[in-house]
Amino acid sequence: MSQSKTLMWTEAREAGQIVRRQVEANASLMRDLGARLRAQKPRLVLTCARGSSDHAAGFGKYAIETRLGVLVASHAPSTSSIFGTPLRDLDGALFLVISQSGKSPDILTSIAFAKEAGAFVVAMVNDANSPAAKAADVFIPLHAGPELAVAATKSYIASLSAIIHLVAEWSEDADLLAAINQAGDHISAAFHQDWSIVGEALLDAKSLFVIGRGLTFGIAHEMALKLKETSALHAEAFSAAEVRHGPMAIVEAGFPVILIAPMDEAAASFPALSDEFAARHAKVFASGGPFPGAIDLPTQTGLHPLIAPLCQVSSFYACAEALARARGRNPDSPPWLNKVTETQ
Template sequence: MHAEAAETADAVARQFEANAPLVDALVQRLKAQPPAFIVTCARGSSDHAATYGKYLFETTLGLVTASASPSVGSVYAVRPHLKGALFVAISQSGKSPDLVRNAEIARAAGAMVVALVNVEDSPLAQIADTVIPLRAGPEKSVAATKSYLCSLAALLQLAARWSGDAKLLAAVDALPGALRDAWAMDWSPVVEGLKDARNLFVVGRGLGLGAAQEAALKFKETCGLHAEAFSSAEVKHGPMAIVGPGFPVLAFAQDDDTCASTMSVAEEFHQRGAPVWVALPGAQGQEVLPMPASPHPACTPLLTVQCFYKAVNALAVARGHNPDVPPHLNKVTETV
């Protein structure tokens, strides 16, 4: 896991260069036939990437983006009305039967199907109108790292070229270097603080919510640590009642308009006596985790997760777990 996560910056740089022509061709098609809305379909870490994609597409393109429930098509055999939609399926292996089935349904319904996959000859890729390869390279650890961040990077490159936003395009160029800087960050306070923990919350908002979801999954998957992800807005609707002394909170703050609300929640938890760590580019303080400068708020979740992966690998080892081979899990999960 550690070695694979360390390869992320190179993998993203390779992906950006190799995919630029095919992304541009897709963008030309999307501009010629603008979709009415976007639907994402994914599971696990890939679904957390889809959460990021939702906020990215809606904030940069103004296109409503919804998450499909794979069981609606694969189990309930419902045929959603998807004519005129862009259907974005995200999967590392491209083999899960329910994702493949939903892509088939979407294409038959008249949607344009785009697949983000690491395995270019997978069943999902064969159904898609356009394949955007993740180009993460082999990933043997059960816990996905570089393939997850390559999924976010692929979404980012698509949104940047589709929107034509100059600042976002420049940020894409700067991202590999920023990811290298992120890997050098020291988050050892989190490792030390969570060695004996049993539960925690990970909070984020907007573009950073998917990163919080991914972190919570990795805590469970690699460390045997129960963690739940919440929006810094939604956590106020009940869940925050259990936060107090001895209940840790990891806050992923964004350098955008959501920052104030996330920092406010973190401060409230701190005042209750909860151990709190905050990740935010440019922030300082005793409980602030170091972050490199971010080229753009849309890049910040990728940098946060890259810092986090190094820390969670160390935490798993400190808790006596093998992060490469979590119990009861397989690298490819094939749900129907």
């Protein structure tokens, strides 16, 4: 699959540079916010996001819960915007908004309800002039710059890096802070890892699974979404802990499966799962292996567990862009989709 400079490819390639710029520009802001959160000691984090941003929030759940021991739950924006249900007793809670545009009415209504309930609202938004950025108690700019392709790439990775930076400062984790300061170079290198073997296998595919767990569960959801958006592939994301139930019934010979293993304790379940897929003669690809019966995808090793997923999705974006073109589709402008979806 030959390379051309689509907007998606160009923007995804910029992600490493954006992370470097973001970490430097937000250093003082994140340091102050980390100190504020340590003083406030939030008893709960509620995330508020949609689409790719919600997949970033899923990553944030595992990052915050495993590093800080604070419970993270997902707020359903429609409970505020459609049902008008007031939020209650959020004094001492952190309401974390993640959005590229910061304009969706349901997100804005949720922010208003959260503030009325006493929550401390932090918004990670790419548009500094957006209503969400202005409504938050603290605004964290993503610094991704204009993103013109419909499929979000650099803004998604920028959301992940902002979450990691926040967790590093909040937890006073010197190793994680050093890792996020070096992450941009690893993300840039990962974009050029050759995952084209996946694209070749999916050229005529109709359906597949993307499997993650823990820190890579939200990454798996993001990958599945991008395959739907850009290649019209029916891709479903599952946790390695859950896919053995009902979903396994549809796996047969040649069924494509992409395993995105985390670089931590949660990877322990992947070898047996890979072996089980291979026993069903599925076509298994794995990042974070090698695993039994799987085709190994080139993946950087020795990275901090929170940084590795950013590199894995960076490698995937290059593959997904090429696959979309090979399937005769325009990854910059998928049919029936708009760049900003403003849900009520």
